[in-house]
Amino acid sequence: xxxxxxxxxxxxxxxxxxxxxxxxxxxxxxxxxxxxxxxxxxxxxxxxxxxxxxxxxxxxxxxxxxxxxxxxxxxxxxxxxxxxxxxxxxxxxxxxxxxxxxxxxxxxxxxxxxxxxxxxxxxxxxxxxxxxxxxxxxxxxxxxxxxxxxxxxxxxxxxxxxxxxxxxxxxxxxxxxxxxxxxxxxxxxxxxxxxxxxxxxxx
Amino acid sequence: xxxxxxxxxxxxxxxxxxxxxxxxxxxxxxxxxxxxxxxxxxxxxxxxxxxxxxxxxxxxxxxxxxxxxxxxxxxxxxxxxxxxxxxxxxxxxxxxxxxxxxxxxxxxxxxxxxxxxxxxxxxxxxxxxxxxxxxxxxxxxxxxxxxxxxxxxxxxxxxxxxxxxxxxxxxxxxxxxxxxxxxxxxxxxxxxxxxxxxxxxxx
DNA sequence: GTCTATAGGGGGATAGAC
DNA sequence: GTCTATCCCCCTATAGAC
Numbered sequence: 028x029x030x031x032x033x034x035x036x037x038x039x040x041x042x043x044x045x046x047x048x049x050x051x052x053x054x055x056x057x058x059x060x061x062x063x064x065x066x067x068x069x070x071x072x073x074x075x076x077x078x079x080x081x082x083x084x085x086x087x088x089x090x091x092x093x094x095x096x097x098x099x100x101x102x103x104x105x106x107x108x109x110x111x112x113x114x115x116x117x118x119x120x121x122x123x124x125x126x127x128x129x130x131x132x133x134x135x136x137x138x139x140x141x142x143x144x145x146x147x148x149x150x151x152x153x154x155x156x157x158x159x160x161x162x163x164x165x166x167x168x169x170x171x172x173x174x175x176x177x178x179x180x181x182x183x184x185x186x187x188x189x190x191x192x193x194x195x196x197x198x199x200x201x202x203x204x205x206x207x208x209x210x211x212x213x214x215x216x217x218x219x220x221x222x223x224x225x226x227x228x229x230x
Numbered sequence: 231x232x233x234x235x236x237x238x239x240x241x242x243x244x245x246x247x248x249x250x251x252x253x254x255x256x257x258x259x260x261x262x263x264x265x266x267x268x269x270x271x272x273x274x275x276x277x278x279x280x281x282x283x284x285x286x287x288x289x290x291x292x293x294x295x296x297x298x299x300x301x302x303x304x305x306x307x308x309x310x311x312x313x314x315x316x317x318x319x320x321x322x323x324x325x326x327x328x329x330x331x332x333x334x335x336x337x338x339x340x341x342x343x344x345x346x347x348x349x350x351x352x353x354x355x356x357x358x359x360x361x362x363x364x365x366x367x368x369x370x371x372x373x374x375x376x377x378x379x380x381x382x383x384x385x386x387x388x389x390x391x392x393x394x395x396x397x398x399x400x401x402x403x404x405x406x407x408x409x410x411x412x413x414x415x416x417x418x419x420x421x422x423x424x425x426x427x428x429x430x431x432x433x
Numbered sequence: 434g435t436c437t438a439t440a441g442g443g444g445g446a447t448a449g450a451c
Numbered sequence: 452g453t454c455t456a457t458c459c460c461c462c463t464a465t466a467g468a469c
Contacts, residue, residue: 041452059263060348063445073454078446080452100410134347141344143405144337145263151409160410182421184411191407192399197391202346204394206354207303207363208387218385244434266463276436281464283434 042080045070050091054134057141058088092142092150095135100156102128107165114168118190125194137199245283248273253294257337260344261291295345295353298338303359305331310368317371321393328397340402 039047048070052061063084067074081087106112106120129136143151160166169186172178180186197204197219205215242250251273255264266287270277284290309315309323332339346354363369372389375381383389400407400422408418 056348057260057262057344059260062443064443074445075447075455076453082446084445103410137343137347139406140340140402141260143409144340145259148405148409151406154409156410157412161412181424184407184413184418185421185424187411188400188403188407188421189396191403192395193392195403196395196399199343200391200394200398202351203342203354204387204391206346206351206357207306207359208390209360209364210387215387218388218391221384221388265461267461277463278437278465279435285464287463 041070041072041076045072045077045080045087046091049087050095053088053091054095054132054138057138058084058145063087089150092139092146093153095139096150096154099128099135099139100154104156104159104163107160107163110164112164114165114172117165117168121190122194125191129195129198133198136195140199244273244275244279248275248280248283248290249294252290253298256291256294257298257335257341260341261287261348266290292353295349296356298342299353300357302331302338302342303357307359307362307366310363310366313367315367317368317375320368320371324393325397328394332398332401336401339398343402 045066049066052065052069056065061084063077064074066087067077070077077087081090102124103121106117106124109117112120166183169178169183173181178186180189201215205212210218248269252269255268255272259268264287266280267277269290270280273280280290284293305327306324309320309327312320315323369386372381372386376384381389383392404418408415413421
């Protein structure tokens with residue numbers, strides 16, 4: 028907080044440069060396969076400096092991981108808590124928002140999923156996410172839609188699981204599915220663009 | 231093939247014991263985080279013996295990876311090529327088959343997805359999968375169902391993506407979704423058990 | 434085939450000069 | 452704050468005895 032850099036011209040502080048490099052390399056290769064030397068090189072600084080700022084690889088990783096998780100989830104929480112929007116709109120916003128997000132950060136989903144297992148998800152406890160969702164507008168609207176028979180999944184988590192799976196899986200499964208089917212990158216993109224209406228038939 | 235062990239009493243050969251241990255550790259921790267010492271210990275043999283049989287960590291890993299991929303896909307190919315079963319049945323078989331498979335091998339999906347990216351999916355070329363699917367009964371039935379307006383996804387890969395996402399994501403996303411929602415393991419299991427009809431409304 | 438012992442290298446972290 | 456040089460542990464792979 029105290030050291031936030033607000034200058035418009037991106038005169039990045041060294042600390043920021045290192046974090047940005049770490050984000051890039053960690054998200055691409057995962058914790059175990061990443062060498063601190065790679066991060067230093069990517070940041071254009073020396074290996075010693077990395078430890079000067081962040082003390083250890085683990086510490087740096089935890090920071091990146093928490094920021095990544097938070098960035099991924101705050102979007103979700105924001106949409107879910109909007110009293111004004113309908114459930115249908117929420118679903119569309121979540122879908123389009125995350126599709127945009129993943130296109131900008133293609134490595135994030137698999138990174139999070141992989142590293143959470145390795146870390147047994149303990150880091151999630153450090154994030155104030157649960158409360159944000161626990162009595163959201165989304166939950167009430169979902170319950171109502173279930174009562175009216177508009178939604179097949181009776182449990183909100185079940186509903187959320189299916190929705191996220193439909194959004195995320197095409198991206199993380201891409202190499203495998205391409206391998207099976209033999210379609211080109213261009214073809215794949217067209218197919219995925221067609222995933223506009225992720226959850227049709229809500230209203 | 232030549233060295234298949236068919237004895238009912240599981241008198242495993244040493245090579246098999248090492249491979250089984252490697253499978254377990256690699257699938258759980260991934261290539262980079264796995265130490266050959268862990269595999270040796272898990273197999274109850276010495277580290278040197280591992281190299282005697284498999285020459286290097288990379289070689290051993292590639293074998294495990296290929297076998298895992300093949301095991302995962304041959305099930306799919308078999309179901310998709312059955313002329314007798316309907317599309318509806320195929321979907322049900324794929325879903326139930328993979329759910330069973332994942333319950334028995336909970337680490338496999340994330341293992342494959344993670345390690346394929348690291349390896350840029352090059353290993354898939356070594357598997358004779360594409361041909362198996364390329365003119366399968368599934369493809370014809372899917373085309374027909376699209377023409378009859380029974381399926382929303384016009385491209386078979388799109389259809390397959392959604393289906394696999396619905397099956398696989400609950401498992402790999404479990405730690406994250408539990409973190410968000412705070413439900414217990416028992417609750418989660420109940421929710422997931424409810425995913426019987428993955429693709430309703432086909433016929 | 435299986436072991437013990439060790440070579441050899443890589444990578445995280447630090448000392449210390451500037 | 453930033454660098455160079457270096458320490459030291461850990462891990463893979465191999466040599467060599469049995």
